[in-house]
Amino acid sequence: xxxxxxxxxxxxxxxxxxxxxxxxxxxxxxxxxxxxxxxxxxxxxxxxxxxxxxxxxxxxxxxxxxxxxxxxxxxxxxxxxxxxxxxxxxxxxxxxxxxxxxxxxxxxxxxxxxxxxxxxxxxxxxxxxxxxxxxxxxxxxxxxxxxxxxxxxxxxxxxxxxxxxxxxxxxxxxxxxxxxxxxxxxxxxxxxxxxxxxxxxxxxxxxxxxxxxxxxxxxxxxxxxxxxxxxxxxxxxxxxxxxxxxxxxxxxxxxxxxxxxxxxxx
Amino acid sequence: xxxxxxxxxxxxxxxxxxxxxxxxxxxxxxxxxxxxxxxxxxxxxxxxxxxxxxxxxxxxxxxxxxxxxxxxxxxxxxxxxxxxxxxxxxxxxxxxxxxxxxxxxxxxxxxxxxxxxxxxxxxxxxxxxxxxxxxxxxxxxxxxxxxxxxxxxxxxxxxxxxxxxxxxxxxxxxxxxx
Numbered sequence: 001x002x003x004x005x006x007x008x009x010x011x012x013x014x015x016x017x018x019x020x021x022x023x024x025x026x027x028x029x030x031x032x033x034x035x036x037x038x039x040x041x042x043x044x045x046x047x048x049x050x051x052x053x054x055x056x057x058x059x060x061x062x063x064x065x066x067x068x069x070x071x072x073x074x075x076x077x078x079x080x081x082x083x084x085x086x087x088x089x090x091x092x093x094x095x096x097x098x099x100x101x102x103x104x105x106x107x108x109x110x111x112x113x114x115x116x117x118x119x120x121x122x123x124x125x126x127x128x129x130x131x132x133x134x135x136x137x138x139x140x141x142x143x144x145x146x147x148x149x150x151x152x153x154x155x156x157x158x159x160x161x162x163x164x165x166x167x168x169x170x171x172x173x174x175x176x177x178x179x180x181x182x183x184x185x186x187x188x189x190x191x192x193x194x195x196x197x198x199x200x201x202x203x204x205x206x207x208x209x210x211x212x213x214x215x216x217x218x219x220x221x222x223x224x225x226x227x228x229x230x231x232x233x234x235x236x237x238x239x240x241x242x243x244x245x246x247x248x249x250x251x252x253x254x255x256x257x258x259x260x261x262x263x264x265x266x
Numbered sequence: 267x268x269x270x271x272x273x274x275x276x277x278x279x280x281x282x283x284x285x286x287x288x289x290x291x292x293x294x295x296x297x298x299x300x301x302x303x304x305x306x307x308x309x310x311x312x313x314x315x316x317x318x319x320x321x322x323x324x325x326x327x328x329x330x331x332x333x334x335x336x337x338x339x340x341x342x343x344x345x346x347x348x349x350x351x352x353x354x355x356x357x358x359x360x361x362x363x364x365x366x367x368x369x370x371x372x373x374x375x376x377x378x379x380x381x382x383x384x385x386x387x388x389x390x391x392x393x394x395x396x397x398x399x400x401x402x403x404x405x406x407x408x409x410x411x412x413x414x415x416x417x418x419x420x421x422x423x424x425x426x427x428x429x430x431x432x433x434x435x436x437x438x439x440x441x442x443x444x
Contacts, residue, residue: 003430007304007387007402010380015303015312024313025295025320026288032321 087219088165095255096167096247097195097213102257103243106173112241113173115260130260134159135166135216135246139262144203149235150266151203153184156191156216157227158248166216166248170232173261174239180210184229191216191228203231216248240264287324294337295320297404298344304399305348307384315351319344338414341404345396345414352392386436394429401426 106112118136120128129136141153158166168191170179180199184190193211200209208231216228234242246258298319302312322343330339387395393415400411412422 003433004402004405006380006383007398010383010387011300011304011307011399011403013380014307014309014384015300016309018299018309018313021299021313021316022292022295025291025316028317028320029284029288029291029324032324 088215088217092249093165093167093194093215096165099167099247099255099257101169101171101245102259103171103245104173104261105176106239106241108174108239110174112239112263113261114263129157130244130262131246131258132260133258134250134256135168135248135258137168137244137260137262140264144231146201146203148199148201149180149233149238150264151182151201151231151233152264154230154232155227156214156230158216158218160251161218162249162251163219164249166218166246168214168216168230168244168246169212170242170244172234172238173241173243175237177235177238178212179242179244180212180233180235181214182208182210182231182233184231189227189229191230193230199235201233234264234266238264238266240266284324287327290336291320291323291340294340297337298340300404301341301344301396301399302348304387304403305345305395306351307388311351315344315347318350319347322347335413338410341400341414342416345392348396349392382437383433386433389436390429390432394425394432397422397426398429398433 104113115130117130117139118128118132130139131137135156135158138155138157141155144151144153156168168181171177172179178198181191181193182201182203183193192215193209193213194215195211195213197209198212200207202208210233214228214230234240241261241263243259243261246260248256248258250256295316299312299316302315302319303309306312306315319340323340326343330336332339387398390398396415397411400406400414401408406414408422408426409419411426412419415422417425
């Protein structure tokens, strides 16, 4: 028995003849003829409804996605800056901004007066950092180099609770260049750079606006996750001996100033 | 099977609307149904597929340029609809027909029974199964099989050869197991 005969026999078992098949298919076609595209100016106008609907749906999805992204960005920018403007005590913030920088200077080639790193203390649930408290900095995080300078990710944490603003500023102790702060491009809980935009750069493919001060807003609980992320930049020419000054309010309303120095290898 | 070879006549007839199209389709219904049965092994599913294929052909007929290849074109649509049907849940598995213990076996006449052949056929990849069905079941010439599946004649011949070897191997294994 040939394979052809075997296949014929095998398929014929599951393919019973159906004399009504032709009329069935003709009926199907006639039933759908009403949906046949109309003739327009003597031409057959094909309206592929399903394909058109698919294209429209795809376009809507794309528009929706773009809208979500744009809206999210606007919301993020407006919302964060808005919250900084509306929830932060502007008088207290102005008070902090008015405080002078009390950072030492280092002669060119001099020894950088590094602040000792406070090791972690599991008993106090403290992960370690630079500073004498209540604000601590992780110091040197991920580094991103651009043609204009170097940026380091940093994380700030405040040990006590409160709702008053805290301000971080800094400068290179040798060259006197200001430390530039930007919103962390990869972080969710970013601190808020404030003041005028002093420069713009592209980090991790995103344009970032650089400011000379960073606000740690404790009143914004939605962004408070034990601390704030930030991007700290040093323009080309910096020595890497960087002094930071943190100004804030204690629980009793008095102002504290905290200074620490970190050496960055640029 | 009767082929519709006159492309000019076809175009003129088509301009008459669905009636003309239906007349062109009628000679293709039976081979389409048989192909669907060969692919799905389920007459009910083959009916559904044939309906879908007929409507698809109706919608796309205006794009068919080479009317000499009407049958190949339509059988290609049927084959695609069969693939779609197998993807759908309601054709979750290939119906292999009657269970072997219910089929009437005549050992003198049949080396292997139909279920084994269908099972071996079902194991082939979709494209190979289409080729085998067109060539061995619909008895189409190799050239037309090649046109239907969109391959060269040489490639079609080679794939058919491989498919037959694979089917024979499957059948032999099944025989040995029995």
